[in-house]
Amino acid sequence: MPKLTKLLGSVAIAACLAGAAFAQDTKDLKADTVVATVDGQDVTLGQMITVREGLPPEYLQLPDDVLFNGILDQLVQQTALSKIGEGMKTKKDDIALEVERRAYLAGIVLDKTATDAASDAAIQKAYDEKFVNAAPGVEYHAAHIIVPTEDEAKAVKADIDGGKDFAEEAKEKSQDGAAQNGGDLGWFTLDKMVPEFSEVIATMKPDEVVGPIQTQYGWHVVKLFDSRPAQTPTLDEVRDQISAELRQTAVQDRVTDTLKSAKVVKETDGLDPAVLKDTTILGK
Incomplete structure (x- = not known):
C-alpha cells in the first residue's frame, strides 16, 4: 500500500x-x-x-x-x-495500520526527546565539560605495520631493527589502507584506538619502534613519531558531533526509563520463532 x-x-x-x-x-x-x-x-x-x-x-x-x-x-x-x-480492508490491513500508528506515536516521543536534549544550552554545556573544563589530553603521531600473524610481525620488527626503513617496510608488507602512506596514522588521541594499541602507544618514546602487538585486526609493529597536547576544537567544529551524542544518549535513556516504568508481560512460551513466517495467521 x-x-x-x-x-x-x-x-x-x-x-x-x-x-x-x-x-x-x-x-x-x-x-x-x-x-x-x-x-x-x-x-x-x-x-x-x-x-x-x-x-x-x-x-x-x-x-x-x-x-x-x-x-x-x-x-x-x-x-x-x-x-x-x-x-x-482486511484484518491484515487493520493490523498494519495499528503498527504504523504506534510507530508514528513512538517517533513523536523520541523526536521530541532528541530535540530537547540537543538544545544550544545543552551543547554548550557538553562542550565546556568535554573540552574547556577538562584536563588537556594528549595527541600522538604514529605509524604502524599490520600483518596477519605474530611470526610475520616479528620478522618485520627484526628487519627494522636491522636498519630497514619503517615506511618502506610498511608499503611492502602492511595490510591496511595506511600502507601506501608508509603506515602513517596521523595525529590521534588514545580513545580513537583499540585499548591494546593505545596502552602501548602511551608508554612509548619518540622514534621508538615496538611490536608485535596483537589486536582484533591483526599483529602490529608500531613507531611513535611524537606527542603533543591535544588541540581544543572550536564549538562549531564539534557541534554536530556533540548534538548527535546528546540526542543518541537521550533517546536511549528515554527508551530504557519508559520500559522500566511500563508493565510488560511477555507471553511467548511455547512459540516457535519461525511462526513469523506464517503469513496466513494475519487472516485469522
Missing part, C-alpha cells in the same frame, strides 16, 4: 502543469482550513503541509504553484480511493 501511495503522489505531482494564484493572507489560515471536499470528506491545508514536509528534496525545488496543485491532486485521489479501500 505505501508503494502505491508514493507512486500516486509522484504521478500527481509530475503531471501537474497548471498553477493557481493565491492572495489570501496566511495569518487567516489554519491547519483545518478546507481546500477541497471529496464525497463530503474534507481535504485540509494541514494535510497538504504534512505531505509537503515528507517529500524528498527534488520535489521541494518545484515552483510553489506546481507543488501546491500536485499535492492537492494527490490528496484528492487518495481520499477518493481511501473511501473504497475502507470497505475492502
Whole structure:
C-alpha cells in the first residue's frame, strides 16, 4: 500500500502543469482550513503541509504553484480511493495500520526527546565539560605495520631493527589502507584506538619502534613519531558531533526509563520463532 501511495503522489505531482494564484493572507489560515471536499470528506491545508514536509528534496525545488496543485491532486485521489479501500480492508490491513500508528506515536516521543536534549544550552554545556573544563589530553603521531600473524610481525620488527626503513617496510608488507602512506596514522588521541594499541602507544618514546602487538585486526609493529597536547576544537567544529551524542544518549535513556516504568508481560512460551513466517495467521 505505501508503494502505491508514493507512486500516486509522484504521478500527481509530475503531471501537474497548471498553477493557481493565491492572495489570501496566511495569518487567516489554519491547519483545518478546507481546500477541497471529496464525497463530503474534507481535504485540509494541514494535510497538504504534512505531505509537503515528507517529500524528498527534488520535489521541494518545484515552483510553489506546481507543488501546491500536485499535492492537492494527490490528496484528492487518495481520499477518493481511501473511501473504497475502507470497505475492502482486511484484518491484515487493520493490523498494519495499528503498527504504523504506534510507530508514528513512538517517533513523536523520541523526536521530541532528541530535540530537547540537543538544545544550544545543552551543547554548550557538553562542550565546556568535554573540552574547556577538562584536563588537556594528549595527541600522538604514529605509524604502524599490520600483518596477519605474530611470526610475520616479528620478522618485520627484526628487519627494522636491522636498519630497514619503517615506511618502506610498511608499503611492502602492511595490510591496511595506511600502507601506501608508509603506515602513517596521523595525529590521534588514545580513545580513537583499540585499548591494546593505545596502552602501548602511551608508554612509548619518540622514534621508538615496538611490536608485535596483537589486536582484533591483526599483529602490529608500531613507531611513535611524537606527542603533543591535544588541540581544543572550536564549538562549531564539534557541534554536530556533540548534538548527535546528546540526542543518541537521550533517546536511549528515554527508551530504557519508559520500559522500566511500563508493565510488560511477555507471553511467548511455547512459540516457535519461525511462526513469523506464517503469513496466513494475519487472516485469522
